Amino acid sequence: MKLTIYAPFLLLFLLPAGLFAQATVIDEVIARVGGEYILLSDLEEQFALAASQSNGALAPDTRCQILDQLLVGKLLYNQSKLDSLEISDSDVESQLNARIDRILSYMGGSIEQFEDYYGQSITATKEQFREDLREQLAVERMRGTVVREVKVTPAEVKTFFAQIPKDSLPYFNAEVEVGEIVAKPEPNEETRKATIARLEGVRASIEAGEMTFEEAARKFSEDGSRQAGGDLGWTKRGKFVPEFEAAAYNLEPGQLSGIVESEFGYHLIKLQERRGNTIRVSHVLMRPQVTDEDIEKSRVFLDSIANLIRVDTFNFSYAVKRFGFDKVQSFNNDGRMTNNASGNTFFEIGDLDPDIYFTIDEMEVGDVSNVIEFRDPGGDQMLRVVQLQSRSAPHRASLRQDYAKIQDATKQAKQQEYLSDWIEKTINSTFIMIDERYQACTSIQNWINDSRKIASGK
Missing domain, CATH: 1.10.4030.10 (Porin chaperone SurA, peptide-binding domain)
Structure with missing residues (x-):
């Protein structure tokens, strides 16, 4: 099945x-x-x-x-x-x-x-x-x-691998593991104040009847909700970041909030409806723009961290936890980047972002790169340094080199078998x-x- x-x-x-x-x-x-x-x-x-x-x-x-x-x-x-x-x-x-x-x-x-x-x-x-x-x-x-509850033991991994015919063992291309320390440049105080002033102006225009909240959101909001006039739909507690949620739940239906700051920027919030502990809210989001000076300040800081790793003041893992941006996937994995195509930390050359590929091409295992600029999925300007953590040559699968991959394959096979049994029983x-x-x-x-x-x- x-x-x-x-x-x-x-x-x-x-x-x-x-x-x-x-x-x-x-x-x-x-x-x-x-x-x-x-x-x-x-x-x-x-x-x-x-x-x-x-x-x-x-x-x-x-x-x-x-x-x-x-x-x-x-x-x-x-x-x-x-x-x-x-x-x-x-x-x-x-x-x-x-x-x-x-x-x-x-x-x-x-x-x-x-x-x-x-x-x-x-x-x-x-x-x-x-x-x-x-x-x-x-x-x-x-x-x-x-x-x-499906788990696999080392013995099951070895048995699974031993059952694969030698001539059917997969051939792995050259692969690398890459760590990263990410920094997010922060906008300066002058830019923040200007953004708050713009949003206060929008609030005043709504209250004066010069535009509706929905029109303001479609015109000014800087997130995906703008297409729906800022409508974020019905939700219960726990969906929004704490600052946003606290402000939203303190509003009465039809009421506008003051300017609310969160990690995403500055919000103007309107409570549309309330049903018990469930609310429907809309917002206008404005994000202060990061200037070239802000980026340079962050670049200098991140470069200094890379230099301290190079001279063994502290290791890469410590630097990730102490100085890295904690909203990226790699932060909770000691900085190791995850290959979204495979779900593990190994990348074939073709899986890498071109900027990273050309950066690590001449690096030795353990080397730390210079600062690289990139944009996150939301389009925000970000910086990172990367470390080449391992490099393998093309090879046939082996337990010694590919244990993590074989363990994943063993677990997936066991899950499929378990699910098949559950389906037969439930039918x-x-x-x-x-x-x-x-x-x-x-x-x-x-x-x-x-x-x-x-x-x-x-």
């Missing part, structure tokens, strides 16, 4: 609008898992995505395989409801905004291009995908719950119906057989 849920949400989000238009014509139930239904349009939408990714070269049983994966997803989703696994509105809204911002970054921040591509506003697109995303998050969380206690036109599919015979057991009362 294949257990990967087909097509990540982001890829669905990037599908040409024509695929959705084609799929929405079809609306017929072809399967049921507990209280969850699979429509023919669900299947055809996934099939269209698979075809678009393979240039039409699909296996004859592709629809059967996709249906199997959809059934797995619905089984997990149905169980998440039975287990009262909650996906909060704030989680969904946060994920939606992150995906919208990511897509806009592909389009150079152009709202017009986004709306032309999807044929609708950003707000309408979010509404279209909101419940699909809620289901996806529930499925992912339920799967994590099922396999949460036996779940009502399942599959349309007869798909009952010849080899990949879903276990679903059909178990549904017959339930129907016959066995």
Whole structure:
């Protein structure tokens, strides 16, 4: 049984609008898992995505395989409801905004291009995908719950590796591990005061009736919520940073806050509605601009830290914890950068940012670089120094050189086996119906057989 849920949400989000238009014509139930239904349009939408990714070269049983994966997803989703696994509105809204911002970054921040591509506003697109995303998050969380306790021992890792035929051992290209110390240049006091004054002016214009809060957010706010007039959606306590949350919860519906400072900049907040302990807020965010002088000041500081590491005043790990910017992923991993494609800390040359690649190309293991400028995913100016922490030559996989990778592969295999067992067990206690036109599919015979057991009362 294949257990990967087909097509990540982001890829669905990037599908040409024509695929959705084609799929929405079809609306017929072809399967049921507990209280969850699979429509023919669900299947055809996934099939269209698979075809678009393979240039039409699909296996004859592709629809059967996709249906199997959809059934797995619905089984997990149905169980998440039975287990009262909650996906909060704030989680969904946060994920939606992150995906919208990511897509806009592909389009150079152009709202017009986004709306032309999807044929609708950003707000309408979010509404279209909101419940699909809620289901996806529930499925992912339920799967994590099922396999949460799976662990592997060193003996299991060795056994897993020993079972791989020698001629099937993977060949790893040259890889490196890279550490980083990141610094975020801070705007100077004069710039901060100017930003506060601008936001105070916006507040005064709203109170004077010269513009609505929504118009101000669309015109001035410097984050992804600007497309929705600053609306951050419904949320409970714990979503926002403490300064923002304290100010928001102290407002009455319709009331504007004063200027609130957080790590993201300066906010003007409006409480839209309140339902018990849940609130819906909007904001206008302004960020003080970092000047060349601010960047240079941070560069000099970071360069001095690099020099102290080079002369062994302290080690790289200590410098990360003592002086590094703590909002980057590497901070909690002793500065080691994570390869998002693999999930581990090893990078093939092609996986590296070009600036880092050219920086470490002539470095020896243990060397620390000069200061490098870069921008974070939000577009903020950042600085870092990097350390080359390991370098391996191309080689066949071995326990000595690749234990961490083999351990990950062992754990994934054990998780898949554990999840397969859970699915088989859960099928036996779940009502399942599959349309007869798909009952010849080899990949879903276990679903059909178990549904017959339930129907016959066995």
